[in-house]
Amino acid sequence: MKEQDFIPSTYKKTIEKGDYTWSSPSNIALVKYWGKKENQIPANPSISFTLEGCKTTTSLRFEKKINDNLFSFDVYLSGDKKDDFKPKIETFFKRIEVYLPFLKDYHFVIETSNTFPHSSGIASSASGMSALALCLMSVEKALHPEMSHQEFNQKASFLARLGSGSACRSIEGDLIVWGAHESIEGSSNLYGVKYPFDVHSNFKNYCDTILLVDKGEKLVSSTVGHNLMHGHPFAEQRFKQAHENMDKLIAIFKTGNLKDFIEIIESEALTLHAMMMSSMPYFILMKPNTLQIINKIWEFRQETGLHISFTLDAGANVHVLYPENEAEPIDGFIKQELAPFCQNNHFICDKVGFGAKQL
Ligand code: PMV
Numbered sequence: 001m002k003e004q005d006f007i008p009s010t011y012k013k014t015i016e017k018g019d020y021t022w023s024s025p026s027n028i029a030l031v032k033y034w035g036k037k038e039n040q041i042p043a044n045p046s047i048s049f050t051l052e053g054c055k056t057t058t059s060l061r062f063e064k065k066i067n068d069n070l071f072s073f074d075v076y077l078s079g080d081k082k083d084d085f086k087p088k089i090e091t092f093f094k095r096i097e098v099y100l101p102f103l104k105d106y107h108f109v110i111e112t113s114n115t116f117p118h119s120s121g122i123a124s125s126a127s128g129m130s131a132l133a134l135c136l137m138s139v140e141k142a143l144h145p146e147m148s149h150q151e152f153n154q155k156a157s158f159l160a161r162l163g164s165g166s167a168c169r170s171i172e173g174d175l176i177v178w179g180a181h182e183s184i185e186g187s188s189n190l191y192g193v194k195y196p197f198d199v200h201s202n203f204k205n206y207c208d209t210i211l212l213v214d215k216g217e218k219l220v221s222s223t224v225g226h227n228l229m230h231g232h233p234f235a236e237q238r239f240k241q242a243h244e245n246m247d248k249l250i251a252i253f254k255t256g257n258l259k260d261f262i263e264i265i266e267s268e269a270l271t272l273h274a275m276m277m278s279s280m281p282y283f284i285l286m287k288p289n290t291l292q293i294i295n296k297i298w299e300f301r302q303e304t305g306l307h308i309s310f311t312l313d314a315g316a317n318v319h320v321l322y323p324e325n326e327a328e329p330i331d332g333f334i335k336q337e338l339a340p341f342c343q344n345n346h347f348i349c350d351k352v353g354f355g356a357k358q359l
Helices: 083-096 125-143 149-163 165-169 222-227 235-255 258-277 288-304 324-341
Strands: 017-031 046-064 072-077 106-114 175-178 192-194 207-211 309-312 318-322 347-351
Touching (some): 017 125, 017 165, 017 235, 046 165, 083 125, 235 258, 288 318, 324 347
Antiparallel strands (some): 017 046, 046 106, 207 347
16 A cells, blocks of 8 residues: 555545444554654554553534635643643644545534543543544545445555554554554555464463553653654664564564563563663663562562563553463562552553544
8 A cells, every 4th residue: 555545536426424432452562663754654663452441532513614625623621621742633633634624614623532541641632533533434434435444444454544644543452553664465554454463372461550650741741752763873784673673573573482572572661761872962861669569560570480571661660471371470569560660659450452443
């Protein structure tokens, strides 16, 4: 598929008004996307677990208006009008207008809420942008009912990517690849695809407990961070490494080798932050408690032989990843030993999920 293939031909149906609701999850990358080209094209391929519990639910009400060549919409978060969200959505609408030419025909009311606290430091852009893209796709489906399920999901992912890159990995589950990789047929820079190969049962229902180390607003946005990969002294080597790590994960998913899995994902997390620390300007998103937690995880793994591991997003929070059959002792350890490093002892227990749902 090429970008032009997502431009629809004239719609056969018309529709006056309607209302759609989607719930879409967050996702956590195992091989990280960091660095992009124009039009949200990733500099390297990435793969993520879709989450189950951390979700955004978005309702989109729409009613026909005179096409005055303007976007018209209101946004609410948990019932409160959020005019400060409007510029981001307006930018998104501008980017996707060519692919959804009906956008200026309607007034939209976007009502959104997250299952996780808004100020938790958990990025809501992946779940939020994917939920909105899915609602808009429901409008397109009403105008073009012949669209297949596969076309619907592919275009939803394509549009979500234009809102926030990683959002394209939130439409389906449980493992999603985004970015062209030579070993993964069908992988694309334009949208996420389901991981197509065998996955060992060790990875079924994999747990992700998110430790909320810092609930504040990020000091450096991911947009700024991605852009700092242009001219970064280690960029080319890093992009190459991401390709290699994807290949290594293919073998690991097949055999279920958790020791090797941990090595790749922890290295990916630390490399992501190493890229931030070695960009110009340089910056650090980890906090002292992020490092305390990482050290505690390493100690506990050494002592017990359990397969507890961590990954990081572009922030201070820690995602603790572990297999379902080791959840009991690890959950106890998290509660006793890691929660004290979280803001107000706050952590969220989640696990791998299967993608967005229409409500
Ligand atoms: O989707 P963005 O632009 O917020 O970038 C997300 C980047 C990371 O979360 C750090 C990595 C990833 O692949 O999700």
